Amino acid sequence: MHIEVRNLNKSFGDFHAVQDVSFEIEKGHLIGLLGPSGGGKTSILRMLAGLETPSSGDILFHGKRVNDLPPQERGIGFVFQNYALFKHMTVYENIAFGLKVKKQSKEQIRERVSTLVELTGLKGFEHRYVHQLSGGQRQRVAFARALAPEPQLLLLDEPFAAIDAKIRTELRTWLKEMIERVGITSIFVTHDQDEAIEVADEIMIIGKGKLEQKGTPWEIYKNPQTPFVASFIGESTIVEDIKVLKGFDAALNYEGTKALIRPEYIEIGKPGEIRLQSATVNATVKALHFRGSEWMVELLVDNVKLITYRSLEKEVLQPGEQVSVLVHRAYLFNDNDSWIMENSLKVDPMPIHI
Numbered sequence: 150m151h152i153e154v155r156n157l158n159k160s161f162g163d164f165h166a167v168q169d170v171s172f173e174i175e176k177g178h179l180i181g182l183l184g185p186s187g188g189g190k191t192s193i194l195r196m197l198a199g200l201e202t203p204s205s206g207d208i209l210f211h212g213k214r215v216n217d218l219p220p221q222e223r224g225i226g227f228v229f230q231n232y233a234l235f236k237h238m239t240v241y242e243n244i245a246f247g248l249k250v251k252k253q254s255k256e257q258i259r260e261r262v263s264t265l266v267e268l269t270g271l272k273g274f275e276h277r278y279v280h281q282l283s284g285g286q287r288q289r290v291a292f293a294r295a296l297a298p299e300p301q302l303l304l305l306d307e308p309f310a311a312i313d314a315k316i317r318t319e320l321r322t323w324l325k326e327m328i329e330r331v332g333i334t335s336i337f338v339t340h341d342q343d344e345a346i347e348v349a350d351e352i353m354i355i356g357k358g359k360l361e362q363k364g365t366p367w368e369i370y371k372n373p374q375t376p377f378v379a380s381f382i383g384e385s386t387i388v389e390d391i392k393v394l395k396g397f398d399a400a401l402n403y404e405g406t407k408a409l410i411r412p413e414y415i416e417i418g419k420p421g422e423i424r425l426q427s428a429t430v431n432a433t434v435k436a437l438h439f440r441g442s443e444w445m446v447e448l449l450v451d452n453v454k455l456i457t458y459r460s461l462e463k464e465v466l467q468p469g470e471q472v473s474v475l476v477h478r479a480y481l482f483n484d485n486d487s488w489i490m491e492n493s494l495k496v497d498p499m500p501i502h503i
C-alpha cells in the first residue's frame with residue numbers, strides 16, 4: 150500500500166507531540182521510524198492505525214484520505230512491544246483470531262493459519278499457550294497474528310524491545326526476511342539505531358515531534374542534514390569551538406559553525422607516532438572503555454571531548470596520557486547549511502623518499 154502523510158499534527162493539551170510531519174512510503178517498502186523515547190513515534194503509528202485522531206493533517210492510503218475511516222477498515226496489522234497476545238488462547242487460536250472476527254470459514258482459517266505457522270517457523274507449536282513460549286517465539290506469533298487477515302500495512306512498535314540482546318539480533322534478520330518475502334509495506338519503530346540500520350530500507354529520524362530526515366541508512370549516516378540527526382546517528386562528538394581543531398580554519402569564516410566528528414575520522418598515536426605532525430593537536434586520554442573488539446578512547450583537546458577507537462594490537466594507552474590527534478575530516482553545520490571538510494593540513498610536509 151502506498152502511504153502518504155501530509156502536515157500531520159497531534160497535540161495533547163498544550164503539548165505538541167507531533168509537529169507538521171509529512172512523508173510518503175512506496176508500496177512494499179520497510180521504513181524504520183527512529184528517534185529517542187518521547188519523540189512522537191508511537192503517536193504517529195497510532196494515527197496511521199486510526200487509534201488516535203490527528204489534531205490536523207491528512208493520512209492517505211493509495212491516494213485516498215482515510216482520516217475518518219475506523220481502525221478495523223484500514224487494513225492494518227499491528228505488532229506491539231509487549232506481545233499483547235491472548236494468554237488464554239493457543240498459538241493457533243491467537244493467529245486465527247482476526248480471521249474469526251472476519252467470519253471466515255473453518256477451512257479458510259485452517260489453511261491460512263497453517264501457511265503462517267509454516268512461514269514463521271512455528272510448526273509444532275500450534276497447541277502451546279503463550280506462557281509455554283520464549284520471548285522470541287511470542288513475537289513471531291504476534292507477527293503471524295498481525296499478518297493473518299492479510300493487511301496492507303504492517304506497523305511494528307518497538308517489537309523487540311523486551312527481548313534479550315542476542316535473540317533480538319536474530320529476530321531482526323528474521324523479520325527483515327519475512328517482510329521481504331510477504332512484500333508488505335511496513336513501518337518499524339525503534340529507538341535503537343543499529344536495529345533501524347539493519348532492518349529498514351529507509352529511515353525516518355523523529356526528534357521532539359518533528360521529522361528531521363528521511364533517507365537510506367547510508368545517506369543519513371553520510372550526510373546528516375540537521376544537528377539533531379548528526380548527534381543522534383553514530384557515536385560522534387559535536388565540537389562547538391572549532392578553533393581547537395587544527396586544519397579546519399576555513400570553517401571559521403562561517404559564523405556559528407559547529408563540527409561533528411565521527412570516531413573513525415580520528416587518528417591517535419603517541420607523540421611522534423603520527424606522520425603528519427603539522428596537522429596534529431595534543432590531547433589527554435580521559436578514559437578508556439574496553440569494547441570487546443577494540444578500545445573506545447575518550448580524549449580531551451583543550452577541554453573539548455572527542456571519541457575514537459583504538460585496536461587491541463596497538464600499545465595500550467593509559468588514562469592521563471598525552472597523545473597526538475589528527476582529525477581527518479569533519480561534518481560542519483550551522484543554521485543554514487552542512488558540508489564535509491577534509492583537514493586542510495593533511496599534506497605531508499616531508500614526503501618519504503625511497
Ligand SMILES: Nc1ncnc2c1ncn2[C@@H]1O[C@H](COP(=O)(O)OP(=O)(O)O)[C@@H](O)[C@H]1O
Pocket residue numbers: 161164166184185186187188189190191192193
Ligand atoms: N495520550 C496522551 N496524553 C498525553 N500525552 C501523551 C499521550 N500520548 C503520548 N503523549 C506524550 O507525547 C509525547 C510523544 O509520545 P510517544 O508518541 O509515545 O513517543 P515515542 O513513541 O517516540 O516514545 C510524549 O511526551 C508523551 O508523553
Ligand SMILES: [Mg+2]
Pocket residue numbers: 187190191192306
Ligand atoms: Mg513509543
